[in-house]
Amino acid sequence: MSKNLTIPKGTRDFNPEQVAKREYIFNTLKHVFSLYGFVPIETPSMEQLNTLLGKYGEEGDKLIFKILNSGNFIEGVSNEDWNEKNANKLSLKICEKGLRYDLTVPFARYVVMHQNEITFPFKRYQIQQVWRADKPQKGRYREFYQCDVDIIGSNSLLSELELLLIIKDVFTALNLKYQTIINNRKILQGIAEQNNIVEHFTSFSVILDKLDKIGFEKVKSELSQLPIKSEDFYKLTNFIFNFNQLSTNKDKINLLLEYINTDIGKKGVEEIIFIINNCEKLNIDNVAIDILLARGLNYYTGTILEVKSTETQIGSICGGGRYDNLTGIFGLPDVSGVGMSFGADRIYDVLEVLNKFPENIHQTIDIFIANFDINLETKLFEIANELRKNNLRVEVFHDSNVKLKKQLNIANQKQIPWVIMLGENEISQNKYLLKNMKTGEQFLLTLNEIIDKINNL
Amino acid sequence: MSKNLTIPKGTRDFNPEQVAKREYIFNTLKHVFSLYGFVPIETPSMEQLNTLLGKYGEEGDKLIFKILNSGNFIEGVSNEDWNEKNANKLSLKICEKGLRYDLTVPFARYVVMHQNEITFPFKRYQIQQVWRADKPQKGRYREFYQCDVDIIGSNSLLSELELLLIIKDVFTALNLKYQTIINNRKILQGIAEQNNIVEHFTSFSVILDKLDKIGFEKVKSELSQLPIKSEDFYKLTNFIFNFNQLSTNKDKINLLLEYINTDIGKKGVEEIIFIINNCEKLNIDNVAIDILLARGLNYYTGTILEVKSTETQIGSICGGGRYDNLTGIFGLPDVSGVGMSFGADRIYDVLEVLNKFPENIHQTIDIFIANFDINLETKLFEIANELRKNNLRVEVFHDSNVKLKKQLNIANQKQIPWVIMLGENEISQNKYLLKNMKTGEQFLLTLNEIIDKINNL
Numbered sequence: 001m002s003k004n005l006t007i008p009k010g011t012r013d014f015n016p017e018q019v020a021k022r023e024y025i026f027n028t029l030k031h032v033f034s035l036y037g038f039v040p041i042e043t044p045s046m047e048q049l050n051t052l053l054g055k056y057g058e059e060g061d062k063l064i065f066k067i068l069n070s071g072n073f074i075e076g077v078s079n080e081d082w083n084e085k086n087a088n089k090l091s092l093k094i095c096e097k098g099l100r101y102d103l104t105v106p107f108a109r110y111v112v113m114h115q116n117e118i119t120f121p122f123k124r125y126q127i128q129q130v131w132r133a134d135k136p137q138k139g140r141y142r143e144f145y146q147c148d149v150d151i152i153g154s155n156s157l158l159s160e161l162e163l164l165l166i167i168k169d170v171f172t173a174l175n176l177k178y179q180t181i182i183n184n185r186k187i188l189q190g191i192a193e194q195n196n197i198v199e200h201f202t203s204f205s206v207i208l209d210k211l212d213k214i215g216f217e218k219v220k221s222e223l224s225q226l227p228i229k230s231e232d233f234y235k236l237t238n239f240i241f242n243f244n245q246l247s248t249n250k251d252k253i254n255l256l257l258e259y260i261n262t263d264i265g266k267k268g269v270e271e272i273i274f275i276i277n278n279c280e281k282l283n284i285d286n287v288a289i290d291i292l293l294a295r296g297l298n299y300y301t302g303t304i305l306e307v308k309s310t311e312t313q314i315g316s317i318c319g320g321g322r323y324d325n326l327t328g329i330f331g332l333p334d335v336s337g338v339g340m341s342f343g344a345d346r347i348y349d350v351l352e353v354l355n356k357f358p359e360n361i362h363q364t365i366d367i368f369i370a371n372f373d374i375n376l377e378t379k380l381f382e383i384a385n386e387l388r389k390n391n392l393r394v395e396v397f398h399d400s401n402v403k404l405k406k407q408l409n410i411a412n413q414k415q416i417p418w419v420i421m422l423g424e425n426e427i428s429q430n431k432y433l434l435k436n437m438k439t440g441e442q443f444l445l446t447l448n449e450i451i452d453k454i455n456n457l
Numbered sequence: 458m459s460k461n462l463t464i465p466k467g468t469r470d471f472n473p474e475q476v477a478k479r480e481y482i483f484n485t486l487k488h489v490f491s492l493y494g495f496v497p498i499e500t501p502s503m504e505q506l507n508t509l510l511g512k513y514g515e516e517g518d519k520l521i522f523k524i525l526n527s528g529n530f531i532e533g534v535s536n537e538d539w540n541e542k543n544a545n546k547l548s549l550k551i552c553e554k555g556l557r558y559d560l561t562v563p564f565a566r567y568v569v570m571h572q573n574e575i576t577f578p579f580k581r582y583q584i585q586q587v588w589r590a591d592k593p594q595k596g597r598y599r600e601f602y603q604c605d606v607d608i609i610g611s612n613s614l615l616s617e618l619e620l621l622l623i624i625k626d627v628f629t630a631l632n633l634k635y636q637t638i639i640n641n642r643k644i645l646q647g648i649a650e651q652n653n654i655v656e657h658f659t660s661f662s663v664i665l666d667k668l669d670k671i672g673f674e675k676v677k678s679e680l681s682q683l684p685i686k687s688e689d690f691y692k693l694t695n696f697i698f699n700f701n702q703l704s705t706n707k708d709k710i711n712l713l714l715e716y717i718n719t720d721i722g723k724k725g726v727e728e729i730i731f732i733i734n735n736c737e738k739l740n741i742d743n744v745a746i747d748i749l750l751a752r753g754l755n756y757y758t759g760t761i762l763e764v765k766s767t768e769t770q771i772g773s774i775c776g777g778g779r780y781d782n783l784t785g786i787f788g789l790p791d792v793s794g795v796g797m798s799f800g801a802d803r804i805y806d807v808l809e810v811l812n813k814f815p816e817n818i819h820q821t822i823d824i825f826i827a828n829f830d831i832n833l834e835t836k837l838f839e840i841a842n843e844l845r846k847n848n849l850r851v852e853v854f855h856d857s858n859v860k861l862k863k864q865l866n867i868a869n870q871k872q873i874p875w876v877i878m879l880g881e882n883e884i885s886q887n888k889y890l891l892k893n894m895k896t897g898e899q900f901l902l903t904l905n906e907i908i909d910k911i912n913n914l
Contacts (some may be wrong), residue, residue: 007503007504007505008504011503013499013500013567016498016581036850036851036852037853039821039822043464044464044468045586046464046465048463048464067523067524068523068525068551070519070590072544110470113464119870121854121856156857162838162853282842331462364496365494381615381618381622388492388626393492393493394492395493398613399613
């Protein structure tokens with residue numbers, strides 16, 4: 001059977017080193033989030049399907065893992081439905097629950113269900129797994145972590161600034177270089193309005209978003225499929241072309257002030273000016289306006305942002321934005337919020353590629369105590385106990401019948417830097433042999449000297 | 458829609474205070490586990506159904522949540538199977554994956570799949586959720602955490618002693634009183650052998666396990682249903698009755714030495730003597746032999762143990778034992794291991810009932826900075842930044858148009874102990890108003906004085 005053992009495609013086992021590396025990322029995020037007054041919540045892995053469905057578009061719905069009702073799941077299905085064999089329709093009759101697809105919809109559900117216990121503005125973070133029945137490929141998994149941070153119940157632009165500060169602190173702590181791209185949905189909406197293509201807003205923003213990939217000429221040709229008057233078309237494509245040549249936020253803002261002429265668009269420009277000005281005051285670097293940034297999710301209504309790693313080709317490692325009515329889908333309208341999601345798996349890949357994880361992260365045990373005298377076994381435990389009181393992580397070897405050489409090999413394979421050996425002789429002196437596994441050096445020391453030596457390194 | 462919002466039964470949302478309390482338990486466990494040289498692994502939430510099924514008995518199989526195949530799940534089902542409408546059979550045709558039911562089977566699967574990367578003895582801990590389609594009731598959930606710690610690849614009894622040390626350290630750290638009950642499957646097996654009821658081993662141990670609940674007379678009557686010779690029956694029930702009257706491990710061991718007369722049984726007694734003797738040497742208190750402890754899981758082959766809270770009626774908060782062939786089901790025979798699982802939810806309930814969570818665990822933010830002058834907003838961010846550099850958790854209020862009184866109310870509701878207020882006057886002196894929200898006291902202090910004051914409390 002061993003040969004046929006597998007785990008579901010798109011899922012992963014994590015070995016101790018990988019868990020330690022992931023914890024490093026999660027702990028860095030949690031630490032920064034909590035310094036900014038965010039508090040953690042957790043929601044169930046499963047949600048009612050009616051909570052999830054219809055929130056992620058038709059494609060998203062297909063990617064939700066459904067959980068078969070337990071017991072006789074066929075019972076409630078009519079013969080007619082059964083015989084029709086419509087998989088999509090039938091799945092809703094035999095499944096009530098699904099695995100969460102992201103943390104945003106469960107968060108909105110949480111806020112609505114617990115609105116009377118929550119003090120607004122509610123600043124929450126949530127670091128949990130999500131599941132998507134996506135086609136697995138390099139860097140894309142069916143089970144992965146999202147690390148979300150949101151402020152809900154305030155429409156102040158200071159909240160956006162706070163997110164930018166958090167980005168700065170997180171990536172500074174992780175020692176990663178990055179750039180934050182910001183845009184505002186109101187600007188995109190304004191552009192759509194002044195070109196009379198509001199009904200085509202989604203296709204319009206999708207086309208803009210592709211400029212990086214397909215180039216200006218192709219974007220121009222795709223835009224020409226939209227019903228834009230030729231005079232407007234000329235101005236629009238000119239604006240896009242020129243915008244894309246500019247490098248400073250100041251020049252970009254001037255061009256926006258010149259081109260944008262509807263109220264909603266002007267509001268968006270005003271918001272982005274506030275943010276950019278305050279970034280300067282607060283020493284938030286690496287923020288660049290880009291009107292081409294669209295972000296797929298339809299619930300965004302104001303600022304949108306995305307963070308890219310600038311040292312690798314891995315792309316977006318964080319993204320988010322302002323939404324004015326997220327909880328509206330669950331019956332609580334007019335609650336404005338802003339939030340973002342850090343991509344832990346992507347950040348992991350960036351740190352791995354750049355070799356930027358802390359140097360000793362794989363070292364999870366400090367000391368190995370060899371065992372070659374059955375009469376001294378409880379003594380080994382006593383010594384270990386003293387070392388543990390000093391917060392040293394100690395593995396006592398349990399099988400005295402294994403040869404010392406093999407024991408040292410085991411310590412080596414486990415990457416344990418120190419080995420303690422003791423025999424009757426040493427014990428009578430209250431001293432123990434400490435071996436540095438890297439250099440091979442050996443020292444005869446008392447327990448306190450051992451503790452000092454290891455703690456000082 | 459808000460009124461109809463629900464989450465799946467048996468699942469829970471966790472608010473910030475509850476998350477903090479859970480983290481406290483997990484972090485205590487992780488800390489102790491790592492001091493003993495255990496390292497963490499993680500496995501996917503989903504496993505292939507063929508990995509899970511047949512490992513937990515017929516009842517267990519029914520409690521596994523199955524995940525509907527994505528896409529057209531009907532495609533692979535024959536018309537015959539479809540029309541037969543056998544839910545159990547059909548579920549295996551339309552589902553390939555299930556949510557993990559415990560951490561033991563995934564761990565065994567992990568060890569077999571990764572056997573060439575693992576250095577044995579492998580000491581791993583794993584703290585992850587499991588899912589069971591059980592009938593939800595008080596204290597029993599459909600999604601809950603297990604916290605497992607196992608040593609695999611050694612048959613030394615020192616491993617059992619190490620588990621007892623970990624139990625001691627964990628519950629000492631959590632400030633909980635407890636008792637550890639130990640038994641040995643070999644003793645139970647020996648008793649079955651000498652009464653010629655080896656084929657009835659499971660019913661036999663189930664009957665013994667019930668003594669606490671149903672009393673000696675009923676146990677006697679149930680045992681009389683087993684095919685035991687009358688002479689043996691007299692000795693057996695006498696032994697059980699007498700054993701149950703004894704209070705010291707010494708007396709219990711003497712009775713065992715007297716009664717047990719088969720090789721396997723004697724081996725079990727020998728093992729338990731080794732453990733009890735070493736417990737004395739290592740100051741491991743609260744360990745009591747109880748031959749009535751059976752533990753349901755069939756894979757145990759040696760020591761079995763269970764920890765009970767002695768301050769509450771909540772019962773078992775940790776359990777485990779020695780298994781000699783766990784990985785055999787996946788094709789890797791003869792690997793002995795020993796492990797145990799801490800019940801985080803039960804421990805949570807015990808700490809809650811006894812009011813033993815750390816006093817300030819609900820306090821997740823240290824300082825609230827009020828905001829009542831739009832011109833000072835970036836100044837607030839700068840002050841917050843300085844405080845955060847000193848590891849203080851700071852919430853800056855973002856809406857200067859909200860009345861100060863309401864802001865102070867919000868700080869109070871969020872249980873934030875300190876509020877900083879600043880106006881032009883204070884800033885010109887480089888001093889800020891610090892309010893103690895508990896006592897109402899106010900102080901005019903420099904930033905450094907504020908940091909000192911808060912850190913010293």
